[in-house]
Amino acid sequence: MLKDERHSFILDQLRTKNKVLTFELSQSLEVSEDTIRRDLKELAEMGRIKKVHGGAVSHSLNPYHYKDREIYAHNEKIELAEKARGLIRNHQVVIMDGGTTNVELAKRLPMDLKATIFTNSLPVAVQLAGHPLIETIFLGGKVLKNAQVTIGSEVIDVLGGIKADICFLGTRSLQDKLGITEIDWEETKVKRAILAASNEVVSMVIQEKIGTVQPYIICEPQRITTLVTTLEKRDPFLSPFFEMGIEIL
Structure with missing residues (x-):
């Protein structure tokens, strides 16, 4: 699976679950946890998600107001x-x-x-x-x-x-x-x-x-x-x- 496809999958999971875990994404996408960590890091740097211990959460979980x-x-x-x-x-x-x-x-x-x-x-x-x-x-x-x-x-x-x-x-x-x-x-x-x-x-x-x-x-x-x-x-x-x-x- 290409990186852009993995990113889309991760964002889709966050839209429905609000939180994703690194090891679960690794199993679902059949890639290493290191690959998932790099994906999460890139998405966080783009401002699309928020990294947390063991995975990531949706921006809605850290509200601004x-x-x-x-x-x-x-x-x-x-x-x-x-x-x-x-x-x-x-x-x-x-x-x-x-x-x-x-x-x-x-x-x-x-x-x-x-x-x-x-x-x-x-x-x-x-x-x-x-x-x-x-x-x-x-x-x-x-x-x-x-x-x-x-x-x-x-x-x-x-x-x-x-x-x-x-x-x-x-x-x-x-x-x-x-x-x-x-x-x-x-x-x-x-x-x-x-x-x-x-x-x-x-x-x-x-x-x-x-x-x-x-x-x-x-x-x-x-x-x-x-x-x-x-x-x-x-x-x-x-x-x-x-x-x-x-x-x-």
């Missing part, structure tokens, strides 16, 4: 937030950007935590506003409605005057070579400014986003201080990040 993302992989995001909440210590200056996982983190911060948190996320700011001891500073600017975050020069200018202890970066895609990548250019520029303003960088990412790539590069993987995932710490899928010296929770 905030309202859809609120319910997508909700239990996994709660697990990430529970793992990450202990990373914030008393009297730290923290930056939390957009993403529904950061909202779950904001919900779970201890009531006796004293910290200053900057955020450009409307839902995160609303959640933090109810915390008795956290000083919440909202970074105003143009609202990117799909993501419920502020973007633009106003946000970037304020971030240029901050040196935070730690930031929690909403992560749409993470790959061991390109690092964290994003689908929106304006949001990418803000995330880069957040990185420049932070000593430590925490990326909280569900399994399906690992190994996927978006058009715009935010940072190389070595810039990440701590990677919080739903996988076991010693999972082979995380080996490249472990070997870089990234802390894995």
